[in-house]
Amino acid sequence: MVGIPQDRIIAGVLPEQKAEKVQYLQKSQVKRRGLLDFGKDLYRRPTVAMVGDGINDSPALTVADVGIAIGSGSDVAISAAEFVLINSDLTTLLTLSSLSRAVFRRVKFNFAWALVYNLVALPVAAGVLYPVKANGNYTRLDPVWAALAMALSSLSVITSSLLLRAGLPLVGYRNQTVK
Template sequence: MSNELRSRWSDSGFTTVTVALKQAAPADTGCALMAFALADQARPEAFDVVSRLKKRGIQVWMISGDTPAAANAVARQLGIDHVMAGVLPEQKSEMVKRLQQNGHNSNSTESTISASDTITDSLQKDNKHRPFARVAMVGDGVNDAPALAQADVGISVGSGTAAAMETAPVLLMRSSLYSLMTLLDLSQVVFRRVKLNFVWASMYNFVCIPIAAGLLYPIADRGLPPVIAGLLMIASSLTVMASSLSLKLYREPKH
């Protein structure tokens, strides 16, 4: 197999596998019988999902065990600017840990890092303003389980292996990557509702506690009746509960 053909396959995103025959004699170098070009097919929605994530200001990294040439070819197809290539299964969690420690800069330039590089120095160059980063890891294989456990948010796809699904705290029930966008959208909606409930409860107690303590006694010459105080307390809880239950009205955005 010529180096030119091997290079062309790698540049096209294929991983080359060669089958060789070697005699038992130590001096025999053997000969190549056949070569295969293997490649994983990207999900049809992958490019659109990556574009949506980048529009949200989320930096997308691809961690792959393929050669840098093959990994870069796939990354170019999907619009991914940052690639960690040649990573062994046990090194994936270390890569995630280093990303967490060194953070990222959303304006950083395109970069490719192999497992043999000193990636700590490479990542520090891209991050002068944010020393730490929150990392979400999406994976579906057995080899992804340690990285899913290391990430701040481990996300497994429903069609993945049992090890990945048991390790990741978040499970996408559908195999479509659009579920990831729904997860992000729903998380923001829930977090906004939590903040709204907190602000409402704080303001409610800020106003009602002084009244219950007798703030109006000098004016009305009487305190707040216990029955009224109890009803107001129940009203506060019911309001927060109704606000939370309104999340049932959430509808998945159209993709």
């Protein structure tokens, strides 16, 4: 229904065994090398998610890497989960996954933007342009302009994050319908 292979699904488990099954999956998953390890001996295992709606699901929701409760479920399950689905339709898991990827991409973009911006702006604010003469005067950045530039940098990161809600191509998040 949602595209998860049958060999990756565990269903029909007794309530007291759910947390054990989640821990089993966490320990038995094949670890793979991360993308940016550069020769380090670091391995990352796949993320294990648990979807539940009852009181008996709360220990497994807590143990799982990602606990997802169904909104119509018990308050205990909702408080134990990291995410709460607003309806019982499991296709919203795809929306959650897609939205999570979009948010992480935006976080990485904002971090890269802030890093590049500060790598350029910091030397300018420190006076790297001071030896440059324009019209016989030394070039320097007034502290007021430096403060304004930092405020604009923060504003650009906030605006970039808020654009996720816009639904525009390339800058906003657009939910794709599942057929």
